[in-house]
Amino acid sequence: MEMIEEEATRAETEEPDEPDDQVGDDDEVAEEEETPVPVGTGPVFDEKALERELSRHEKAMQKVLGDGWAGMEPCGGCGSAGYVPAGYVSAPELQPDPNCVVCDDCKGIGSRSTGSFAPGSEIIPCSVCNGAGWRDRGQIEAMRAAQAYQPPPQQYEQPPAPTWNQRTQQYELPNGQPYQFSQPATSPSSNGA
Numbered sequence: 001m002e003m004i005e006e007e008a009t010r011a012e013t014e015e016p017d018e019p020d021d022q023v024g025d026d027d028e029v030a031e032e033e034e035t036p037v038p039v040g041t042g043p044v045f046d047e048k049a050l051e052r053e054l055s056r057h058e059k060a061m062q063k064v065l066g067d068g069w070a071g072m073e074p075c076g077g078c079g080s081a082g083y084v085p086a087g088y089v090s091a092p093e094l095q096p097d098p099n100c101v102v103c104d105d106c107k108g109i110g111s112r113s114t115g116s117f118a119p120g121s122e123i124i125p126c127s128v129c130n131g132a133g134w135r136d137r138g139q140i141e142a143m144r145a146a147q148a149y150q151p152p153p154q155q156y157e158q159p160p161a162p163t164w165n166q167r168t169q170q171y172e173l174p175n176g177q178p179y180q181f182s183q184p185a186t187s188p189s190s191n192g193a
Contacts (some may be wrong), residue, residue: 099137103129 062069071086102108106126110133114124125131162171162179171179 100134101137101140103133103135105129106133108133 061072065072073084073086073088075082075084103110103126105128106112110126110129110131111123112126114121116122126133129135160174162173164170165172168178171181173179
């Protein structure tokens with residue numbers, strides 16, 4: 001209970017993080033609230049409020065960076081909401097490799113959740129892409145083709161069926177030769193010897 005009271009007292013005595021030059025902006029805040037916003041016209045924002053916020057942000061960055069602020073320019077990539085060092089060149093936009101595809105199992109992250117609660121065992125590398133997040137299109141197509149391949153069924157020629165000859169009292173092949181039954185070979189251990 002004492003800790004809660006100490007926190008409340010500390011919060012009351014702390015100074016706000018906002019600079020003092022923002023205190024007199026109550027009239028501007030009231031004007032912002034009265035500005036009608038068109039409905040159904042897409043994303044709409046208050047340009048004046050954005051300009052004020054960018055100005056405040058710039059002053060705060062100057063204060064934080066001190067001498068390091070010299071040479072900083074508004075970022076062209078984010079519509080001047082951020083700042084980059086002078087002469088900064090962003091990385092070129094890379095083109096996707098046509099031979100690579102995002103791993104379907106890990107969705108390109110390269111890791112998968114194990115469901116474990118044990119520290120250090122919550123995440124493992126994807127076993128399908130080996131943690132890379134991508135797979136080789138050629139290997140996938142070759143694997144699918146191999147899985148889809150069905151060898152043609154083996155065509156075995158049926159041996160001629162023997163027929164019973166009443167006169168000779170034996171089975172004969174269609175060419176008249178006597179049919180010889182072959183007995184399976186037995187090993188000495190199978191006949192009890």
